């Protein structure tokens with residue numbers, strides 16, 4: 001059963017509970033996380049909660065409950081939902097107060113949803129996806145997983161209108177990341193990805209894919225990549241919690257090679273992490 005959680009209670013997913021003065025609604029003033037549940041267990045939960053704490057701190061939002069309480073709510077929610085496979089979205093906003101840009105004197109608000117997971121067609125993993133390059137129009141603090149996703153939404157929509165599954169963003173001539181993913185390239189056996197500066201979200205999948213590469217003796221370089229470098233790579237893939245490792249078949253008009261040995265090795269290794277946590 002899909003579930004919602006707001007103001008300290010689990011609720012029917014369709015219950016209308018968000019007050020009009022909720023700052024998440026008024027300003028997008030909050031942070032979020034997305035956690036995937038496999039086999040009844042929240043995958044890489046600690047790393048997601050670490051990032052939630054970092055994001056909240058960067059925006060001066062004090063989490064309304066302790067880490068242990070948060071873990072308990074997540075575990076309780078998974079048990080109540082009885083879902084073995086699930087998508088959990090968790091938001092923390094600066095709370096509810098009459099509209100005013102200044103920080104209110106209220107507690108932050110936690111909400112979450114636990115739903116059946118979005119399904120990505122197997123064909124996308126076999127064939128790879130089409131992508132397009134687009135100017136990265138976001139702000140300077142993309143390392144914060146903030147609720148403000150307008151440029152990401154616009155980029156994803158523009159890509160979809162061109163028949164592409166992801167927009168790969170470019171700032172000052174260099175690849176930053178996807179509209180909802182991190183970007184990797186393979187060239188001559190080395191794995192490349194954009195350095196985790198403030199201009200990208202340091203993906204949990206990204207971090208774990210990099211350690212899978214280390215474990216398999218695949219050299220990894222965090223390096224700024226030009227558009228030409230990406231288009232001429234041997235393999236390109238994008239990563240996120242929802243998609244895992246998804247191969248890229250096409251970037252604008254450039255068609256990438258059909259064989260992807262390193263992507264395949266890393267996909268296998270990344271899936272195996274589910275059994276070890």
Ligand SMILES: Cc1ncc(COP(=O)(O)O)c(C=O)c1O
Pocket residue numbers: 034152177178179180181182200201202203204205206239240241242
């Ligand atoms: C902009 C952006 N970059 C990267 C990612 C990948 O992050 P993660 O692997 O933690 O899901 C996401 C995920 O939603 C994202 O929105």
